[in-house]
Structure formats: structure tokens, C-alpha cells
Amino acid sequence: MKRLGASGPGTLGRAAAGVLAAAVAIVGLAAPAQAAEPVLRDLAQAEGVYYGTAVTASKLTGTYGSITGTQFGSITPGNEMKWGSVEPSRGSFNWSGADAVVDFAEANGQKVRGHTLVWHSQMPGWLADGTFSDAELRTIMTDHVTTEVTRYRGRIDHWDVVNEPLNEDGTMRAGKFYNQLGESYIADAFHAARAADPGAKLYINDYNTDGTGAKSDGMYELVERLKAQGVPIDGVGFQGHLILGQVPSTLRANLQRFADLGVDVAVTELDIRMDLPATDAKLQQQKAEFKAVTAACLAVARCAGVTAWGFTDSDSWIPDVFPGQGAATPYDESFRPKRAYYGIAEALGWTGGDDPAPGACSAVYAVSNQWNTGFTANVTVTNTGSAPISGWKVEWTWPSGQSVTQAWNAAVTQSGSQVSAVDAGYNGSVGAGSAVTFGLNGSWSGSNTAPAALTCTAS
Secondary structure (H helix, E strand, O other), rough: OOOOOOOOOOOOOOOOOOOOOOEEEEEEEEEOOOOOOOHHHHHHHHHHOEEEEOOOOHHHOOOHHHHHHHHHEEEEEOOOOOOOHHOEEOEEEOOOHHHHHHHHHHHHHEEEEEEEEEEOOHHHHHHOHHHOOOOHHHHHHHHHHHHHHHOOOOOOEEEEEEEEEHHHHHHHOOOOOOOOOHHHHHHHHHOOOHHHHOOEEEEEEEOOOOOOHHHHHHHHHHHHHHOOOOOOOEEEEEEEEOOOOOOOHHHHHHHHHOOOOOOEEEEEEEEEEOOOOOOOHHHHHHHHHHHHHHHHOOOOOOEEEEOOOOOOOHHHHHHHHOOOOOOOOOOOOOOOOOOHHHHHHOOOOOOOOOOOOOOOEEEEEEEEEEEEOOEEEEEEEEOOOOEEEEEEEEEOOOOOOEEEEEEEEEEEEEEEEEEEEEEEEOOOOOOOOEEEEEEEEOOOEEEEEOOOOEEEOOO
């Protein structure tokens, strides 16, 4: 669906001047510590399904690349195969990002879910703004599908051929292709994809179709029509962009009714977002809901697998689109598995025991220097539990429009008035009763009121 990408970061650095002090503290709630990890791809394979993740090609190195290659049996390019990425100018193609994803998958023995060939969004300007006859537009579309699918013939297991064709009421979405060509554009795209690669599974994919309702009914009827026309549709993708506490109770039944039409089904873009900050109670509920979605797939014989839309919160689209929400993936920003990761593993049959016991921490904020437009502040993070912690995150809300301009000893990001600071790795481990400090420079105007509270989360 949407692009992957983290919210805009604050810049990191150091300075000082002036003198002023203020302090605020709150005891934080806990997230699970990293333990001996189950391997999701192996557990899924033993159940006859895949567990995958969407990825950003440029990040497939280091820890991000290692986790991607180790934990997931399938990967989906978040943006690199979309029309605007691969054909930015008519007839001129850029395959670098898509090639990187496919090459990585093959090097790591993974499937690839091609995403996506025909979509109303993220089209190049020449196509979105161009004027074409019906015949020319149809040829442009089928030529694009043919070119892209042919390039990766035999290397892509599943293609999202047509993405998000429906309105919320189940009617056809108005878009470039539907407006000119009508519903027939879908059949033409599928026929072109089948001719280009007879071995790939061909899917139609949409969001808010996860449970029964008007939109999923519209998708059901569309798939019925396509099959009646002899369109080579192999599967239906249910994106699964869900909200904590709103996972449809009819998910399993909905997957099953589509499977009963004679098509495969898959959860293709799973994330479960929450209002921030992420408390222990919310993370525990999220674990149960990731587990429930995974279990729903396993309960349907024709469910091919589940793909998370990014495995780490540092690569999630949620904060950019839904300010104040996030923590939607199985790993945190520092690549530590969250409770959700263990919920997935449990649904896939892992019996390694409870996810690790939480730690606890508190954070105290103090302004040490202030001048006419800026200030320096220090935050002290204390392990308030009885056992060591391996990482921490501190979050707060600026009350007076302040902005972080530099920081040290922590990775600090800001979105609107919301600030998140994650340990720098080397100072993540804190013994019971011990403390570490990070600092920042900020800008202000009018007033420099201290945040009302800081939330500290230990892992």
C-alpha cells in the first residue's frame, strides 16, 4: 500500500551556553528483552506457509539486512517495483532498486512478492498527467506489465497485479485506468502478466477488506466476475493495515469464503498501529493480535502466508501518515524484537516459553543552559528494576513548540511535537539501579516550558 519510511529525524550533535534547570520524571513501562530468538521463516515453512516482510532496498545491509535474511522467507519491495520507480520516463526504465531486492532474496533463499504492477497511486508524472486515447492507454498499461514481469520471469513467486481497485463501499475506484477503460483494465493486466510469466501466482490486492463488510463484498463480487470471464487470477491479497483493538473478528471466515471461490489468499501488508507512547499493556495486546492474524491464515488451507509491512518501527510508514501513532511492527527502532514477534512465533508453533520478562526505567529531564533562541538539556535514564536492561527508549511531547536541533548519546527523532530518543547501542545496557545520560540542543521561541512527563520504556 503506502511507502515505507521513518518519520523525519532530528539532527545529532552538541553545544552549550547559559544556565537554567528544570526536571521532569516518570517511571516507564516495559517492553520485552531480546532473548534466544525463534526463526519465523523456519517455523512458517514447517506449517506450509511463508512469513515475509516488506523491505527498503537501500537498507538491506548490516543489522537490517541480517534480520531480513535470517527471519523471513519472503520479501516484498516496498517501493522499488512500483510504476513511478521503474519507469519514471516513458520507455525509460530504472531497475536498480528492484534488482537489488530480487538479488538479495535469491542470495538468501527467499521468495519475492512483486508489488505492484497497476495502481492508481505512485504513477510517474508522464502517465498520471498525460492524455491518451483509450487504445493507447491500454497499450501503455499492458506493455508496462509485460516488460516488468518478463524481466523477472521465473524469479517472482507472487505478483500484486492490480492494487487497491475498490472504494470503501465496494464500488470500483475512480482512477486513471478505470476512468478511461472501465473494469476491463483489470482483466487485461492479468492476461498480460500471465503471458509474461506463466509460473507466477497473480493476485489482486486491497486494504480494509480483511473482515466481512461492504468493501470485502465488493472484492468478492469482483473476483467472481473475473473468474467467470476466465481471467487468470490466482489469489487475493488482504493488506492488513490494522489498528490496535480493531482486528476484525470475521478475518478467518472472510479468508475462507474467498478460498472457497477457488483462489489462494494471503495477508500481504500486516501492521497493527497504536496511539503512542507504546505501553506494556498495548504491546501485550498487539502481541495477541499479531498472533490472531497469523493463526487465521494458518486455519485456512489456501492461505499462502503473511507479510508484515516492514519488520521494524524504524522503517514504518505509519508515523508519517498518522501523526501520534506508530509502533506497528514486530521489531522496535533498534531492531529489538517486541512482544508481537513472539506472538507470531507462538502462532507458528513455537514453544520456547514466554517472551522475556520486562525491565523498568525512569527518565529525568533537566535544562542546563538556555539562550535567546536555544537551549541545552540533559536526560538521565535510570534502571529502576531489579535486573539489567539491554536497551531503552524515552518519549515526550514538547508543550511550547520546541524543536530538537542536535543530540548525543541517543538517536533522537521528532514528528510534530512528539519526540523519541533511543539508546545509541553502546549505552543501551544499564545495570539495576544504574543510570546513563544523553543530551540535546533545541530551539524555542516565546517560552521553553519543560515537557509535562517523560515515558521511559526498557527492554
